[in-house]
Amino acid sequence: MGEGFIFVANSSTIERQKNPGEPRPSRQKSDDDWVARILEIRASDEHHVYARVYWMYWPDELPAGTLEGKKYIQGRQPYHGQNELIASNHMDVINVVSVTAQATVNQWDETNEDEVQQALYWRQAFDVRNMELSSAQPRCKxxxxxxxDKQLINCTNSECRKWLHDDCLIHEALMKTYARLGTDKPHKPTRVKAEEPEGGQRPLSPSESGAAQTAQQSIDVKPEDQKTIKLSDVEVAGPSANSESQTLTVATGTETKRKGRPRKSEVSEVVNTKPYEGLFTAVINDTSTPVVEIQDLRESVTGGEKSWTEPLRCLLCNADIH
Incomplete structure (x- = not known):
């Protein structure tokens, strides 16, 4: 068995083996098994074979006090997918009898916008020495x-072409609806004006200012200097191992700061400020020309439409998305 990724048994695996009648989890993803990357294999004889590994963390295993950029986090974050792992430099020596199967784990290159993640994958690295988690590629406004696991919508403006979150687009549409209608104004459709004759005034096209280019970052984890290690009677170890564990260096990218004025309120608005809740809802109707379909939930408001569509506009350049 050469260098690669493996599933490693733990107490949950043993319990599963005691109940063979229960359905086995898919080998594409198993929350019960640990996942590790093999660095080298050594044997004193055919009965004593050991592997030196780096542990791959499930996002849920990120400990309290993990530093991501300038903030402290713990556990799974909203952007972590179901099949996502985090590379680490948490090293152990394990007995190969604890290996249950080979695993397929791909490194996700976030600059490749056409890449689809079907197997297990990783894009971030966790340095156990200083509790730092490398940054993932930022998207959207x-x-x-x-x-x-969630859909992104690409701005069709050739000078922008940024990827936008569904929930951010919906939030922006609902905020505009609330600002226009509030709690008591009915929605009335805008009448379509007849086309102006030649020489008449026409509406101006929206401003299509380009968005700042986002710095890109790649992450790679490689074993450092390979050293001959003295193998002791180490049987089964895991990500939660104690002081017997060793650590090696992991190569991580550094977070790139965005230039310009800080935008402290943007994320908090998306997460916390939702005055439209209980009054309006919206979904993106992803047809040939995507639109936002808005539903009016206000029972006390009469005299207007209860469902209508609005154009889908880029949050960065304000161009209509086609």
Whole structure:
């Protein structure tokens, strides 16, 4: 068995083996098994074979006090996908009898916008020495990373072409609806004016100012200097191992600061400020020309339409998305 990724048994695996009648989890993803990257294999004889590994963390295993950029986090974040792992430099020596199967784990290159994550994958690295988690590629106006399990919409303006979160687009549409109608004004459709004759005034096209280019970052985890290690009677170890664990260096990218005025309120608005809740809801109707379909939930308001569509506009350049 050469260098690669493996599933490693733990107490949950043993319990599962005691109940063979229960359905086995998919080998594409198993929350019960640990996942590790093999660095090298050594044997004193055919009965004593050991592997030196780096542990791959599930996002849920990120400990309290993990530093991501300038904030402290713990556990799974909203952008982490179901099949996502986090590379680490948490090293252990394990007995190969604890290996249950080979695992397929891909490194996700976030600059490749056409790449689809079907197997297990990783894009971030966790340094156990200083509790730092490398940054993921920011997207949209809110600068939050992409969750590959959720849809993104690409701005069709050739000078922008930024990827936008569904929930950010919906939030913006509902905020505009609330600002226009509040709690008591009915929605009345805008009458379509007849086309102006030649020489008449025409509406101006929206401003299409380009968005700032977002710095990109790649992450790679490689074993450092390979050293011959003295193998002791180490049987089974895991991500929660104690002081017997060793650590090696992990190569991580550094977070790139965005230039310009800080935008402290953008994320908090998306997360916390939702005055439209209970009054309006919206979904994106992803047809040939995507639109936002808005529903009016206000029972006390009469005299207007209760459902209508609005154009889908880019949050960065304000161009209509086609």
């Amino acid at each position: 809110c600068n939050r990373p992409e969750n590959p």
